[in-house]
Amino acid sequence: MFQYEVIKEGLTVEELLRTKWRLGKKLVHELRMAKAVTLEDGTPVLWNEPLKVGTHLEFTFEIPTSNYLPTMNCDIPIQYEDEHCLIVSKPKGMATHPNDIWDRNTCMNHVMAHIKSNGGKYAEHVHRLDLGTKGLLLVAKHPIAKSIFDRMIEEKTIIRTYEAEVQGIVRQDEGVINEPIGKDRHHATRRVVSKTGQHAVTHFKVVKRLKNTTIVHLVLETGRTHQIRVHMSHIGHPIVGDTMYNARKTAKDNYELHAIQLEFEHPFLNKVVVVKDQGAIH
Incomplete structure (x- = not known):
């Protein structure tokens, strides 16, 4: 169960679900049949009746059970x-x-x-x-x-920003890599840039140039498997330590890629949420 506060004069429940939230027909139908939407005091609400700004809608519906087995404790931040x-x-x-x-x-x-x-x-x-x-x-x-x-x-309205240290000095201050990504026929888990692959777009921006490496921030438009790793290797700057994608082996024997920020307009709370992770690479 949750509440939603109407911030647009004259919005109807139908418009909220179909136009603003753009829920699928099946889900909208299920909510209608379950009489899931009421006013704050439990009064039924007409789906095509214009609502006043500040109206609180109550959503009450059956929530399914996810099938992940819980650990003893949640040990992640x-x-x-x-x-x-x-x-x-x-x-x-x-x-x-x-x-x-x-x-x-x-x-x-x-x-x-x-x-x-x-x-x-x-x-x-x-x-x-x-x-x-x-x-x-x-x-x-x-x-x-x-x-x-x-x-x-x-x-692409949830902005996902990553940080990576890549081999070599990236000369461009920023750029866009627009190259399709597909499976490598010769390697079970590796991906490659391929004309027959899936559409993939990565934006990069140089944050800091070090002696032999570059710190870059990257924003994903698409979410293909290994996308950043494949794209940075494709332009000649694999992530430091990412030997699967042609980087030199390091003492750590692994690569560092960090999802450092999520930003989106919250569909229920009517505000922009920006969350940053701690412990960037540099």
Whole structure:
């Protein structure tokens, strides 16, 4: 259950669900049949009746149970939380979600421990971070939020910023890499720039030039597997230590890629949310 405060004069429930939130027909139908939307005092609301600014709508509906097995405790930092979503800082080396029934220590298992300890039962990640990537991950706490955040990811209105140290000196202060990415036929997990691959766009901006490397901030328009790693390698600046993508081996024998910021207009709270992760590379 949650509340929504109307901020636009004359908005109807129908317009809120279909036009502002752009929920799918099936979900809208389910909410209508369940009489899920009422006024704050429980009074039924007509879906096509204009509402006054400041009206509080109450949403009450059955929330399904997510099937992630909770860990004993949530051992990952929670950087932001409200009744609709939370943002956690995924550690490096931890998977975003289970890939088989034996996976019990993924980010979503820890998230579910937190959710259950607070009386909840639903949590679904909105995007993913690679195993070797650390940083901010957005998680929806109910199906309406999941539907809206999924669309926002598709429409690129959730701005995801990453930081990486790459080999060599990047001469351009900023740029856009627009190259399709597909699977490498000769390697099970590797990806390559390929004409037959999926559309992929990465924006980069130089933050600092060091002696033999460059610190860059990157913003994803799309979310392809290994996208930043593939794109930076493609322009001749692989992430330091990323030997899968042609970087030199380092003493750490791994790469550093950090999801440092999430920014979006919150669809329920009518405000812009900006969350930054601590511990940048430099």
